[in-house]
Amino acid sequence: MNRFVYSKATSPRDAVRSHGKSTKAKYLAGGQTLLPAIKQLLDAPERLIDLSGAGLEGIDVGRKTITIGAMTRHADVAASEQVREAIPGLADLAAQIGDAQVRNRGTIGGSVANSDPAADYPAALLALSAIVHTNARKILAERFFLGLFKNALKSGELITKIEFQIPTTSAYEKFPNPASRYAIVGVFAANFDQSTRIGVTGAAHSAFRWMEAEDHGRGIKNLSNVGLDQSTFNNDIYASATYRAHLLRVLTLRALGRL
Amino acid sequence: MQIQLTVNNTVHRLDVPDSALLVEVLRGQLGLTGTHIGCDTSQCGACVVHVDGRSVKSCTMLAAQADGQEVITIEGLAAGEALHPMQDAFRNCHGLQCGFCTPGMIMSAVELVQRSPGLTEAEVRKGLEGNICRCTGYQNIVKAVLEGASGMNAPAAS
Ligand code: FES
Ligand code: FES
Numbered sequence: 001m002n003r004f005v006y007s008k009a010t011s012p013r014d015a016v017r018s019h020g021k022s023t024k025a026k027y028l029a030g031g032q033t034l035l036p037a038i039k040q041l042l043d044a045p046e047r048l049i050d051l052s053g054a055g056l057e058g059i060d061v062g063r064k065t066i067t068i069g070a071m072t073r074h075a076d077v078a079a080s081e082q083v084r085e086a087i088p089g090l091a092d093l094a095a096q097i098g099d100a101q102v103r104n105r106g107t108i109g110g111s112v113a114n115s116d117p118a119a120d121y122p123a124a125l126l127a128l129s130a131i132v133h134t135n136a137r138k139i140l141a142e143r144f145f146l147g148l149f150k151n152a153l154k155s156g157e158l159i160t161k162i163e164f165q166i167p168t169t170s171a172y173e174k175f176p177n178p179a180s181r182y183a184i185v186g187v188f189a190a191n192f193d194q195s196t197r198i199g200v201t202g203a204a205h206s207a208f209r210w211m212e213a214e215d216h217g218r219g220i221k222n223l224s225n226v227g228l229d230q231s232t233f234n235n236d237i238y239a240s241a242t243y244r245a246h247l248l249r250v251l252t253l254r255a256l257g258r259l
Numbered sequence: 260m261q262i263q264l265t266v267n268n269t270v271h272r273l274d275v276p277d278s279a280l281l282v283e284v285l286r287g288q289l290g291l292t293g294t295h296i297g298c299d300t301s302q303c304g305a306c307v308v309h310v311d312g313r314s315v316k317s318c319t320m321l322a323a324q325a326d327g328q329e330v331i332t333i334e335g336l337a338a339g340e341a342l343h344p345m346q347d348a349f350r351n352c353h354g355l356q357c358g359f360c361t362p363g364m365i366m367s368a369v370e371l372v373q374r375s376p377g378l379t380e381a382e383v384r385k386g387l388e389g390n391i392c393r394c395t396g397y398q399n400i401v402k403a404v405l406e407g408a409s410g411m412n413a414p415a416a417s
Binding site for chain 2: 001002003004005006008028031032035036038039040048050052075098099100101102104105179180181
């Protein structure tokens, strides 16, 4: 493991200032991806800026939206009565991330900033028309996830909170890799007054909305003829692209069936 | 850097490297070798301890991040000579073979029961997803956790 200098930010502003857009600095949220990456020499930042003292945790429920602070742990989202009442699919999703110990440390902001193609939250962000708030601006989820571990964040830009639209109903269906607990495919479906939205993770290089299936909406019994662009689907030792496409259809039907 | 850790109810002021993992400080500096390191990839759970009442992988947390917090390791569970009910249940049910995963299993199990006292066998299996037993003795581990749960929930003998 490479050595680094640790500091603890006392506010979002303090964190951004001490990061200073340096390519050598990284924010440390829950550390459940970053620290293993550093241990395995996949990453070697020279400075880590801990966000745990920056006051970024908390869940705020409004009339139309739920806003979750970037440093809120997965276990707290999973256990929140307010989240479960307003967006049950989101509480369910949080309860399925990693394992109990990962959920006790891992944070929503860290997961979103990392933009792992198999992370759970991105599916919910897309299905729930979420807005990613940063120190500098607000970014619509659809403009946020841009590819394999790629997103719209600029160097030093800090996620402060995520704002979700409250749907009328929601459900998350996931087929986890039994070893890593990441999604081989995960589907978040949500009904709003006028529309159904489907967010998909794990299947492709980046989380995406399956709009062709959204058009058919609730009540659909068979998705085999619905268009699906598989050009960026993941094809690896765990599952072929074809298998993932099949899983996606099965899980989407299940999720829609629970709305 | 200077940190303060309360470990098993004893306050320690320690000078640690910024990049030291909590598990390294527990084992190397404090000699608490009951907490194990079973992997490099944060997947095995042999290193689980409680930090401010939550089970965490001490190999995936910096000692610096635990500054000012309360850590309980497997050494801190027993009350003197009297084993914690979960430790007792692991012994009773033969919930260990080589014993390497056991400290982590027990620390995870204790938090699991504290959070959901009336848990079912399925919930135990789900709750231990983060702990791997290389001897694969899961049947007896699950049995032990269920017995440990009844022990923990029983009114304390006075
Ligand atoms: S040593 Fe394996 S998870 Fe910590
Ligand atoms: S008892 Fe040997 S690893 Fe679990």
